Structures are given as structure tokens and as C-alpha cells.
Amino acid sequence: MIDTDRRFQLTTDMTPTGDQPAAIEALVKGVNAAAPHQVLLGATGTGKTFTMAQVIQRTQKPTLILSHNKTLAAKQYQNVRAPCPQKAYTYVVADYDKNKPDADTPQRHIYI
DSSP, X not given: OOOGGGOOOOOOSOOOOTTHHHHHHHHHXXXXXXXXXXXXXXXXXXXXXXXXXXXXXXXOOOOOOXXXXXXXXXXXXXXXXXXXXXXXXXXXXXXXXXXXXSOEETTTTEEX
């Protein structure tokens, strides 16, 4: 039984559009069927994080979100946290990777 005080609930006026409703349905079915692997593909800015948040809300499963770099991880953290301010989130950067830059602009010696 899910503790209703700890339910993941989005607080947003946004609604799924375009391909998002079909993607949400397919991903929810996969989660509920215990599919071992699922992939959500889309170009930058197409609403993958919002789609992921919708799936988390519908399934109410504890979720671990992994990103391949710190910049993307920080953006995803902010995008999910904004419509769900009441929940506890943790943003972790692995120690072995914290000093490795995600990007480098050698001409200006700027590391991200």
C-alpha cells in the first residue's frame, strides 16, 4: 500500500502533447509488466523529462535517474524538482567523476 503522503504528484499546468501520451502509456505498461529494459528516445527539448515524470507519477515506483554527465544530471534534477517541490530528491555526482569536465573550451580554458 502506498503512503498517500509520499505519493509522487506533479504540480503543473502542462499536459502531455504530441507523442508523449502514447510514450507514457507504453512506458507505464512496460513498468507494470516488469519489462527489464525500456528506452525513451527524443531530440533535445522534446519533453523526455516531463514524460519520465508522468510515468513516475502513474506508476508510483521509486526511481533512479542516471545521466551521462553532470550538466544533464543537474538539468534533469531541476526539471523534475520544479513541478514536485514537496518531494525529497537527491542529486549525487560520483566522486570518481567530479573533477572530470563534461566539456572543455581550450581557447578560453573553461571547463564545465
